[in-house]
Amino acid sequence: MPLYYFVVRCADEMDEDEERLEFPDQDAAIADARICLLDMAREAARLNIHLVTANTSLRRHPG
Numbered sequence: 001m002p003l004y005y006f007v008v009r010c011a012d013e014m015d016e017d018e019e020r021l022e023f024p025d026q027d028a029a030i031a032d033a034r035i036c037l038l039d040m041a042r043e044a045a046r047l048n049i050h051l052v053t054a055n056t057s058l059r060r061h062p063g
Contacts, residue, residue, distance in 0.1 A: 003061035004029040020061050033058050 003020035023029040044050075 002026075002029075004058055005061060006033065007057045007059055009057075026058075026060070029058055029060075 001022040001024055004023055004026075005020050006017040008015045008017075021029070021032070023032065
């Protein structure tokens with residue numbers, strides 16, 4: 001199964017997720033990414049943390 005990972009860019013910084021996750025296809029990876037991002041936003045709101053606008057992308061690991 002293909003491996004996918006997140007890349008988050010905010011201002012001049014880029015954070016590449018070291019964890020690679022297996023999904024049967026890109027649609028499944030995107031569906032999971034949406035759930036994870038929503039969970040992160042809810043947790044930030046609960047903790048009263050202001051989220052800075054960032055660019056998040058999902059990439060397929062070439063391996």
